[in-house]
Amino acid sequence: MTREPSKVGKGVVFFKLRGFRELGIIVFIIIISVLIGVRNPRFLTWSNFHDILIDTAALSVLSVGMMLVLVTGGIDLSMESVLALTGMVAGMMVKQNPQLSPLFMLILGLLLGGLLGSITGLIVAKGRVVPIIATLSMMYIYRGITFIISGGKWINAYEMPDSFKGIATERFLGLSKLIYIVLVVYVVFYYFVNYTHTGRKIYAVGSNVEAARVIGINTEFITWLVYAISGALSGLAGVMWVARYASAQNDTASGFVMTIVAACVLGGVSITGGVGTVSGVLLGSITVGIINNALPMIRVSPFWKMALQGLIILVAAIVNIAIARNMEKSQLKRRTI
Secondary structure, three states, X not given: OEOOXXXXXXXXXXXXXXXXXXXXXHHHHHHHHHHHHHHOHHHHOHHHHHHHHHHOHHHHHHHHHHHHHHHOOOOOOOHHHHHHHHHHHHHHHHHHOOOOOHHHHXXXXXXXXXXXXXXXXXXXXXXXXXXXXXXXXXXXXXXXXXHHHHXXXXXXXXXXXXXXXXHHHOEEOOEEHHHHHHHHHHHHHHHHHHHOHHHHHHXXXXXXXXXXXXXXXXXXXXXXXXXXXXXXXXXXXXHHHHHHHOOEOOOOOOOOHHHHHHHHHHOOOOOOOOOOOHHHHHHHHHHHHHHHHHHHHOOOOOOHHHHHHHHHHHHHHHHHHHHHHHHHHHHHHHOEO
């Protein structure tokens, strides 16, 4: 005798496996932190951990945007160029108008990035262009615009007002303002993907786009939306990045998109769509930040970073496949008595 698989049963299986994966990341973070701390005790200090959180703030924000795109089965390679373009615009604006408030610049970054992401989303959703081709093209277009508007020049620290740089340097209750921005982003999007109809539709589209269309979900709108959100968060990250490093450069974040993908995959996001959590990408981002921070401390060449990122993506992808297979096996068992 057979029976239909229970939706509750599926949810329980996924929740258990997701919890196991995230617990595994936490354990990995603890183990690697202890091992590095043995080599260099300064690594385990609060000051160093705070620096890690600041350095990974932009990555953490970007990873949320990339997660939403990956969940739908797409990819956004243009994020790094949207970051660079919005960062350059922000740097040029505060150079000419130092009285502009940091909050205004953060909102401007969101809006400008959202506009750029919306254009990419229209190309993918309405133009039916393959995401990797569309976003690769926009990556070069936005990077080119960055060079054009800047005339190939940089905006340096001495040209930026202290109020703007204070986004990264000023603290509240002992924590950098960048960390609070990250917390707000994660709380908002944790609620969005878990407790709103639109958030659940994103997962439905990623799980089976044809089935989602049959039940009445506007798949084109959802596809456009995730790219618009990805762009908005890239714009926000661009302002954060420029404030953190007090410099707006034409090649800012060049090649950084692979780091974003590494953080997402490490956090349990499936590159085939349908699977990924906000808490997972946060842990993935922190793990990448810890690795990047630890290499100089244990006197490992920074050139190993790219190799490690590739290894991280490969191992995490294998783990994701194993988890997906376990889910399928568990569901098959529940179909029979």
